[in-house]
Amino acid sequence: QVQLVESGGGLVTPGGSLRLSCTASGFTFTDYYMNWIRQAPGKGLEWLSYISGSGSTNYYADSVKGRFTISRDNAKNSLYLQMNNLRAEDTAVYYCAGAYQGYMHFDPWGQGTLVTVSS
Amino acid sequence: EIVVTQSPDTLSLSPGERATLSCRASQTVTSNYLAWYHQKPGQAPRLLIYGASSRATGIPDRFSGSGSGTDFTLTISRLEPEDFAVYYCQFYGSSPYTFGQGTKLEIK
Numbered sequence: 001q002v003q004l005v006e007s008g009g010g011l012v013t014p015g016g017s018l019r020l021s022c023t024a025s026g027f028t029f030t031d032y033y034m035n036w037i038r039q040a041p042g043k044g045l046e047w048l049s050y051i052s053g054s055g056s057t058n059y060y061a062d063s064v065k066g067r068f069t070i071s072r073d074n075a076k077n078s079l080y081l082q083m084n085n086l087r088a089e090d091t092a093v094y095y096c097a098g099a100y101q102g103y104m105h106f107d108p109w110g111q112g113t114l115v116t117v118s119s
Numbered sequence: 120e121i122v123v124t125q126s127p128d129t130l131s132l133s134p135g136e137r138a139t140l141s142c143r144a145s146q147t148v149t150s151n152y153l154a155w156y157h158q159k160p161g162q163a164p165r166l167l168i169y170g171a172s173s174r175a176t177g178i179p180d181r182f183s184g185s186g187s188g189t190d191f192t193l194t195i196s197r198l199e200p201e202d203f204a205v206y207y208c209q210f211y212g213s214s215p216y217t218f219g220q221g222t223k224l225e226i227k
Contacts, residue, residue: 104211105154107166
């Protein structure tokens with residue numbers, strides 16, 4: 001069945017780095033632009049970044065531009081988010097989500113992975 | 120950047136009643152690139168509606184979307200117990216792809 005599974009979350013100190021992964025199954029990975037979306041505790045949804053199916057194009061929200069890097073490995077059906085210079089306000093559940101052929105409504109979604117930035 | 124505002128923040132209704140949720144964009148949404156999701160506690164959001172009025176795969180027909188321009192509506196014709204959740208609208212015409220702040224649909 002269609003599935004996205006995130007991993008790599010955890011506790012990190014301010015200024016630290018973390019790399020999230022998302023593994024896809026049950027669909028043609030390259031047909032989908034892939035996205036990272038986060039949700040701070042008790043808050044709403046914030047779109048962060050996308051990468052095209054080929055990996056040639058990406059885009060970032062201003063809140064993470066220059067600190068986060070999105071990438072994908074289509075041979076492994078995997079999506080990544082390298083997060084550097086983390087701040088307390090980056091504490092959130094991070095979701096990966098697909099957007100078929102770049103139509104940026106999101107389906108499917110992973111179950112999320114929690115990132116906590118704290119000293 | 121388009122700002123998306125939902126109303127009301129909280130909606131208290133009983134099972135069997137009709138729910139009407141609103142979403143307003145700060146600029147015209149081109150090609151009706153407006154989606155709706157719901158999210159239950161501890162779960163990821165689920166796509167309900169895209170293109171303002173098209174139901175996603177597996178979504179029951181009690182869910183319907185309407186609107187154009189800057190004003191959009193999600194209607195749930197007869198509430199089932201599993202419909203009580205937080206609902207988000209999302210603009211996706213161009214990046215950044217902004218979400219509304221959410222409407223909590225709670226049992227009265």
